[in-house]
Amino acid sequence: MSTLILDGKAVRDARFTELKARIQALIKPPILAIVQVGDREDTNAYIKAKITFGEKLGVVVKHIKLDEKISQHELVAKVRECNEDENIKGIIIQLPLPIAIDQDAAIEAILPAKDVDGLTAFNVKQWLEGREEAVLPATTRGVKELLEHYKIELFGKHAVIVGRSMLVGKPLAALCLNENAFVTVCHSKTADLVSQTKTADVLIVAAGKPRLIGAGHVQKGTTVIDVGINTVIGEKLEDEIPEKKLVGDVDFEAVKDIVSAITPVPGGVGPMTVLALFENLADLCVKG
Ligand code: NAD
16 A cells, blocks of 8 residues: 655645635734744744745734844743733744843743733643643644544554643643544653654654654654754755755655655644644634
């Protein structure tokens, strides 16, 4: 049987019209505030993708770009300004923040009702408990909707998550648990990664390590969800100018003929994450 390619771009495109209609039905175009500290190249690219998609939906994206040396106090004050603006319906603090800033304190400054990334303590408790009304972090919601679209069940399955960050790995583990999977979470201190990933029915990888998962890590029949986005440069010796390429945490070419379903990078989880972010925003607009 041939491998099913889980096409996040196609699913996102198919859901676009419905989401746009939800946004257009609101009394006023909602504003999404994206607070960025510094000028990292990867962060700029992620924000650009959000702005482009948001504008196509009719959302006003307010990009607040702050100096890298901004103090904790000034950042929190900016977030509070956004809290007080009733036209702003969702607030994102683009992560990671410079190390001098206490990330948790900055996130806690966001009103839970505007926490479109689902990262404030209030929302974390909601998604840990598996509440229906929880704001799921966008990548987790995107993965959930991609699996649902392709009717891939988590119930009773062994889900192996590689990565335990608050932004990606932990909420994905909570999702799998709440969907009644039996869950194993691996991380950088896991001694024998292969022995865990090899037993997965659903393998979700969010390690930020290019092509960490190869043919030896998977078994026949597994569904592989590759969350990783990594830039590799100049892999082909024959290229005169080193070429930049996006790759996942899974070696797609090595794995694709073994497993039963897999997401590509790009075009898998990435587009679903952006869709889910704006679905979260539409939900917050209705609740607020
Ligand atoms: P992170 O660096 O915060 O966390 C990485 C996690 O992977 C850690 O828990 C670490 O213990 C684990 N890890 C690292 N090396 C490992 C190894 N060799 N074996 C096992 N575990 C290992 O990163 P993050 O924010 O969670 O992001 C992970 C990846 O997902 C990155 O590539 C990021 O760019 C990508 N990402 C993609 C989307 C998307 O929409 N597709 C969204 C967010 C993040």
